[in-house]
Amino acid sequence: MAAASSPGLKPPGLQDLTAKNLASTWHRWKEEIELYLDLTVKADNQKKRKKMFLYVIGQESREVYETLTFEKEEAERTLKDLIDAFDTYCSPKKNQTVERYKFFTRAQKAGETFDEYLTELRHLATDCGFGEIRDSLIRDRILCGITDGKVRERLLRIKDLTLANCEETCRAAEISQRSLQTMEPVSVHAVIKKTTQMTAEKPMSNNCK
Known part of the structure; x- marks a missing residue:
């Protein structure tokens, strides 16, 4: 199903590849860019979706992209190929x-x-x-x-x-x-208040004769 055009929609911020928790940061950013592309570019326009991804991701990430390994030539790569490559880069296999x-x-x-x-x-x-x-x-x-x-x-x-x-x-x-x-604090306060009132109300005994 083709996505509706939303030209005024603000794209997500640049992906920070220097983030301390890169895997988590990338995962959140990936969700945002996928939503953004679904709302702004028709699903069947893969060429434009790929270009939009490369534009939004920022200069530093594009430089990293140039170092990534692909089985396909540039012209044959899909948006999924790009995202999968960044998945591998940002979320390396853990011990x-x-x-x-x-x-x-x-x-x-x-x-x-x-x-x-x-x-x-x-x-x-x-x-x-x-x-x-x-x-x-x-x-x-x-x-x-x-x-x-x-x-x-x-x-x-x-x-x-x-x-x-x-x-x-x-x-x-x-x-x-x-x-x-x-x-507990309310109960203690209530007891103190009640005790104070009772003391104040108790009539003083008259011992004078």
């Missing part, structure tokens, strides 16, 4: 042993919410090659890595614990803890 070490040693940090911790574990698991046991290993890492020992004990008591059960229990415990922290 699986190192990635697994990062995953298995990642503990929840002080002040880090459960969902933040879970998101990080999911991200770390991406390059570990866990396959079908991925969810069970994330569950195990949560069990070992969470900071709340009482929640850990609760998880250990659950028979046939799944990742879904684990997530539900940890979130519920965190919400409960936040609620208690919110209520």
